[in-house]
Amino acid sequence: MIELVRKIFKESAEVKLAFLELYEERIVEVAGIIATALRDGNKVILFGNGGSAADAQHIAAELVGRFKRERRPLPAIALTTDTSILTALGNDYGFETIFERQVEALCTPGDVAIGITTSGNSENVIRGLRKAHDLGATTVAFTGRNGGKVAEIAHYTFIVPSYETPRIQECHITLGHTICELVDRMLCEESSSS
Known part of the structure; x- marks a missing residue:
């Protein structure tokens, strides 16, 4: 069992380091886009299924609450x-529409929409990102494997180089935390220099 524990931690670290090599500049770029959107009065909208839903909620909570610094709450949902919305939309329109309809109701030009799907092929995430794109939001996909269909839709895609769902999810939450920390720093630096 100790060997299994070591293997899991080693795999997680290796996936994250490989991801970092691919995307370190894009992470900074996307964090800057999010910071600018928030500074300009826009919001971040996040969505996904299962563990990715939990990641969406976790990242939204870090923005609305605080990450490491005391600052104003940032608009994220x-x-x-x-x-009630999820079950009504799922029942009345179909599960594939649950994010698309909410994006249509809530998303405005200048917002940032982050769709999270380990496979890249979750139909409801694809439709949510497509609708956000059409409404003038900047779209970001957190995905894995070969990127899936979301890689063709999103303005910015982060593909975790793994086919193992747990390793992909571990990298996604590290990416989310990193973006939150960068956004905090960018916004705090802007407010202290003005």
């Missing part, structure tokens, strides 16, 4: 938290 996870589209996975309102069970």
Whole structure:
């Protein structure tokens, strides 16, 4: 069992380091886009299924609450938290529409929409990102494997180089935390220099 524990931690670290090599500059770029959107009065909209839904909620909570620094709350919403909306949309329109309809209701030009799907092929995430794109939001996909269909839709795609769902999810939350820390720093530096 100790060997299995070591293997899991080693794999997780190796995937994250490989991801970093691919995307370190894009991470900074996307964090800057999010910071600018928030500074300009826009919001971040996040969505995904299962563990990715939990990641969407986690990242939204870090932005609305605080990450490491005391600062004003930042407008972010996870589209996975309102069970009445989710079940009504799923029942009336189909599960594939649950993010698309909410994006249509809430998204405005200048917002940032982050769709999270380990496979890149979750139909409801694809449709949510496509609708956000059409409404003038900057779209970001957190995915894995070969990127899936979301890689063709999003303005910015982060593909974790793994086919193992747990390793992909571990990298996604590290990416989310990193973006939150960079956004905090960017916004705090802007406010202290003005």
